[in-house]
Amino acid sequence: DGGITQSPKYLFRKEGQNVTLSCEQNLNHDAMYWYRQDPGQGLRLIYYSQIVNDFQKGDIAEGYSVSREKKESFPLTVTSAQKNPTAFYLCASSSSGRITGELFFGEGSRLTVL
């Protein structure tokens, strides 16, 4: 079945450590996104990529980094510079060129900093 796979689902990190969250899609979508979700805050955009080897900062990119070396993959690194990294992270994809803008989401990764 086509879809988006995020891993790990749960992750614990000590302060000062970098962690990388994986996002893989087999929907043949051009565009991929990372959102952060905090209770009562809705979804906030971290980074997005419309094409391989290109990505753009979203509203809250500080302390995060991404890469897009393959169409299927869009990993997110939460660096030690991120002041409050404990959150639920959601990866999504969409088919660029479709102006309906529908996003398809993974199951999410919950990061807890100890």
Add this chain to the structure above:
Amino acid sequence: AQSVTQLGSHVSVSEGALVLLRCNYSSSVPPYLFWYVQYPNQGLQLLLKYTSAATLVKGINGFEAEFKKSETSFHLTKPSAHMSDAAEYFCAVSAAYGGSQGNLIFGKGTKLSVKP
């Protein structure tokens, strides 16, 4: 620029009662509008979308929404709530022309509780 306001962070209804979740949007161009549902510790799933065709949109699980341009609203309704409807619901907007940053702008969500 686009924005979304969801009125009420928490809504509680009895099983069998009407569900009404409110969403107002702001957009400088004709909008595309979406409702997503999220169950605990899961991703978001599309319930329905408005893309400038019929103003009354029917979605999955018996939900529907009506686009009202004069009121800039896109409220979500379901005639009879079921226990399985308990979840968080997000309204989202995107520009109808071209791509906007992040593709979709989300509201802050409304948690729906269903009492037996």
